[in-house]
Amino acid sequence: MTKKKWLLLLLSLTMVISVLAACGSSEDTGGTGSDGDASQGEESGNGDAMVLRISLGINNHHPLYESALHFKELLEEKTDDFVVEVYHSAQIGDDRVATEMLQMGDLAITIPSTSPLVNFVPEYGVFDLPFMIPSEEVADAVLDGPFGDKMLALLEEQDLIGLAWYENGFRNLTNSVRPVEKVEDLKGLVIRTMENQIHLDAWSELGANPTPMSFAELFTAMQQGTVDGQENPYPTIELEGYPEVQDYISDTNHVYTPFVFLFSKPIWDTLSPEQQELIRETALEARLFNRERTREVAEQSKEKLKELMTFTEISDEERARFREAVMPVIDKHADNISRDIVEEFMAEIEKHS
Template identity: 35%
Template sequence: MKISKVAVGLTAIAALMLTGCSGNGGGGGADSADKKSYDWDMTVTVGDTSTWYAGAEKFGELLAEKSDGRMTLNVFGNEQLSGGDPAAGVEQLMSGQKAFSYNSPIIYSGIDPRFSAITAPFLFDDYAQADEVIAATGLDAYKELAEEQGVKLLGFGESGFRQITNSKHAITKPEDFKNLKFRVAGSELFIDMYKSLGADPVAMNFAEVFTSLQNGTIDGQENPFDVIYSGGLPEVQDYLSILNYVYDPLLLGMSLDMWNELSEEDQAIVQEAADEANEFQIKMSRDREDEQLVEFKEEMQVDELSPEEIAAFREALQPLYDSWTPKWTETVFDAVNPAN
């Protein structure tokens, strides 16, 4: 599996500065200019053809460039540092065993259900609405949540709007889910969603999804375009339903302990690099969707649901709000609710 170590070329002087650098994603050592050097690890849940991975690589390039080579980032796809388990990967970040990760709030919600508020079904109509809410109040609310868990949130990347694939039949109405076995990420909210639609939800690490679809252990799964594409899922799925039913941002998180150890100058470098990398990753993800859809149509039956068909799903999933708002808390849900 590909591991990317991103760094700009160093001059001889800069190379000498790196002799005190520590490894394994940890801290730094003093150099001759009394500035520390860092060799950090970062993980993403999906593989090296994804926009997640490209965004992480861009982050590494920017860190190296802006720090004059003092900051090096090693990027690991498919949650290699936690045996393919994204929840364990988030716990590594929280405990300071690695420096950075891109993870969905769905994964964080297994630790604290408040993180799932932004992934409530049909919360956002489109990307413009999500962007507006996140910029106004959503990002600040999630920064507070992340810090409670030992994570410095450096901003949001994007996985995109989540869609449905399966191997049995087209899904265009809520009752089409009945008796189908669906893989969902390890989130109580998603398990409740799929049970309410009559499906049989199975929590499973993404690393196991392709094989499980291939051998028929599960009938379907749900993910944004880029994850479906980079995971090669059209090879083992026959039907794609475009529901745009959950907006899924990516938390670019850093170990809070490691963040606090940085100088103010280095904190500024890391934050600036993160802002630019997130912007790069989001643009790439959105730009690729049209191209990916064309390829999906060549490999699967694609059903783009009408507003009336989507309204039926909205109605079917609306009761979840009554049971989940107390778990999200009004404070967090209000911060991501476009109706406020």
């Protein structure tokens, strides 16, 4: 065979391989928890179904991830109109980035906690006020009633549709110095907090030395003694291994943080009323699963932490003293949040307590 014929044969083989590779690249890389990039509004491989992506900041061990999968399962059982893909661990973006993508119609759903939403709706700062909600039952009554509906309605001006309240849970205090059962025990403790002025002011008012710090730096800071303690929900304390570097835990329950099931208004407006109602109904249905599972996991973590750390239960009398001590902080931030919203929130809590 001549050199020219060899070159022609080699070129033909190369073209065949390229065509086969292109055909193989059409494999579906989207789906639950994957790194696929299925665009919103495009059809999926399931006929005419629209792909709805859910972005979560938390990992795939968290009850919120299970809740998102439950929503996916329920919706896909009810209709062939949608295929739901769930992305965890901020694969698409953190809570703030994901929320901005909803505003632009580049993402269908995200379920952030209320804290980052303060950047979009200042009134959401009401959920950062300490020692407000006394129990999960009161939280459910307040959020599922007129006040919760009013807070969800505020999101629409920001091109966001609030469909349901999910649960993140109560935050509790740990430290490596001493048991904390009364306000005086906090004096001088260096406590890591989120970069949130309400939280910083509250811990200062209680006599601690709050230190804002990124979550990623926290374990090392406690290990090295840079900070004495921190505050988080029970599952986070357990799963992050904090008992390795913390000796004491108190059920302060100082802040109850909800998650909010958000849908993109630009995408929502393209849906039929029947489709909108189906999504709303499914988000509310999955909410019940979320609360039950979140509370189950929190109770399991609490029992494990009792075995690993010195657990202190705060009495009702002392909890009232904690709440009284932070009232100046509530008054200080009320106008920034909306004094009317703060007063309505407190009245609703009182009504259901």
